[in-house]
Amino acid sequence: MADLIIDGGRPVSGTVRPSGNKNAVLPMLCASLLTDEAVTLENVPEISDIDKLLQYFAAMGSTIDRDLDGQRLTIRHDAAAFKNGQAQLPVGIRAAVLLLGPVLLRNGRLTFDTTAKGCALGVREIDPHLDIIERLGGRIVADHPYEIERQGAMVGADLWPDYASVTATETFAMIAALAEGTSTLTNAASEPHVQALCEMLLAMGAKIEGIGTSRLTIHGVDRLGGTVARVPDDHHEVATYLAIGAVTGGRLTVETDMGGHMPLILRQFEKLGLRFEIGDGAITASGWTRSIAEPYTLEMLPKIEAAPWPYFPADLLPQAIGVSVGCTGDILFWNKVYEGALGWSSELLKFGARVHLSDPHRLIVCGGNQLRPATVEAPYIIRVVLALFIAAIQIDGRSTIRNADPIRRAYPHFVEKLTALGAEVRWQ
Template sequence: MANLIVNGGRPLNGTLRPNGNKNAVLPMLCATLLTEAQVTLSNVPDITDLAKFIDYFRSIGSEVDYDRAAETLSIKHPAKLTDDAIERLPLRIRSAIMLLAPILLRHGHLRFDVDAKGCALGIREIDPHIAILRTFGAAMAPGDHIDLTLDGRPDAQSIWAEYASVTATETFLLIAAMARGTSVLTNAASEPHVQALCHMLVEMGARIEGIGTSRLSVTGVETLSGATCRVPDDHHEVATFLALGGVSGGRVTVETDILDEMPLILDQFAKLGLQFETAPGAVTVTGWTREVTPPLTAQMTPKIEAAPWPYFPADLLPQAIGVSVGCKGDVMFWNKVYEGAMGWSAELAKFGVRCHLSDPHRLIVFGNNKLKPAEVEAPYIIRVVVGLLIAAIQIDGQSRILNAGPVRRAHPRFIENLTALGADIRWEE
């Protein structure tokens, strides 16, 4: 696993554009299986999971033209899928779970193993996905395997989800887009990447109402057409570059067309003293006061809460924590999405950070820390690597982030972009 060597205390300055959203491009790729016509995507991020999907599609006879430099990808699938489509499923990619609905619709049968250690799809709850497919008429054979059969085009269904799961909402969209009639999902996820999938399906011929809300109504069609769609910019990356620029003492401008997604995100980072200026098509971090905005209720600790969209995203909580280590005041971080997702905070103590993990969901970072460079170890979580980097880049001296490789799964040319802004950072393979 690769490590990052970070020489902190150097201001970052300049302008850059974010990459396409990793969490949008992968379900959009899965949606291409719903048509035999050509689909073209632009603003495609060069991430490792993309390469694995391309390899899978080519292995089942799909025509894939990927221009890495132009960030465009065109794909045309064969008229009929064979058993190879099941046998070659890239099950070790977590996002491969979104292939289930398209393959079941196209092939009529789906089968994979679930052993005593859990699903081959990785640590991800598959029950909501299987439940959705069964609700739409898929029959599940008894046994130790997931063995589903779908006889013909499914009828529309109404589902009230137990919780707003992004990938389960995407599974619903993918099967409802070709169901007979109008399907409704209540308690749907509404993240920007879910909205991107909705817009793509509309471009392909489905009719979807309620995009961006918690209630989606999908009128399916018998045949979906090809489409030309743009993968939206990654709001996580926009916020990440702004945070890195701010804590470094520099001035960084991010050019993007998703400023309408950013107000709450910028407000929460502003609580930590980061200062921003917005202009048409761009946002700039102009400074960092290190002051934490106090609540008007004097008895309360300032806090940043992460929950499903349109709340502050849980995937940006590590970045906010990384900023907070250099603040003058105390801050509580509350992850309402993932249990135990802040256990990595123990690594912050190596930087000299005083913090307290109150329970599996809440972390308090105390202010006025005496920071020092350190060697820290990242878990296999993309955003945690970035959170540790934000801490390291504001500290004079050399730090090392062990096991930093996962950042490549979401942020193409990440280190190259930071180096262009003036960072002294490199890979240690």
């Protein structure tokens, strides 16, 4: 594991383009298994999880043509290995769960080891995925590891799960697209990356209604064809770069097509005193007052709540916390998605920040801190590394983030992009 060395207190200014969305490209890659025809993805980020998926596809006999410089990838699955016998899904990446539906449809049987994981956000259950598979006609014949099979075609059904799971919604969409009859999912996730997958399936010939809402209706078709699809920009990365520019006193412009998904996100960062200018195809971080926006209800503590879309994303709550340690007022952060996802906050104490972890979901950050550079330990959570980075880069002096490698799973060329914008940051 590598460390990040940050010499903070220097303005980060200029123009940057975000990468393609990690959480969109992985299900889109998995959906390419739903056809024998070529699928081309554009704006493909250079991240390790993609490499692992492509290694798996190559081992199964798929044809892959990747242009790293052009961020373009063409893949075709016409190998007999995906059509006969038993498929063993890869371990070591959380995205393996997104292969359940496509491999089952293509192969008829699969083995799935539940040790597959990608981060340390606590328990991430696979029950919603297995429930969807069973409700749509699959059968679990063994567990630990799981063996799943289907007899004939999958069959449409009406589902209403306990909560809006992003990956379970994506599993539903991929299976239902080729199931017999009509399927509905009430309490569907609607994040931008879920919308991107559904739009890709539409382009492949699927019949989907309700994209971007909490209710998806899918009319199954006999087959899907190839397509060319663009991976959307990562809205998390857009907000992260804007936050970095603002807290360093720079003027940083992010060129992106995600402006339509950003209003609520920007408004939450404005609660922390960040200022933005919205243009055509670009958003600029133009300043930071450091003041916390006070609610009209004076008895309430200012707060930022993270919950499933269209709430503020849980994957941006750590970055907002990283900004808040430099603010002059107090604020409450509430993660309604992941239990235990705020346990890292004790590392902020090393910077001189005053924080109080109320329970596994709620954190209070006090304002008016006398911040100092520090060496901190990052857990294996991508966004937490970024939170510690945002805290460090606003502080004069040299800080070190130990075990910072998780950034590479979602933020390609992060250090190179920032040094080009004036940041003093390097790997060690």
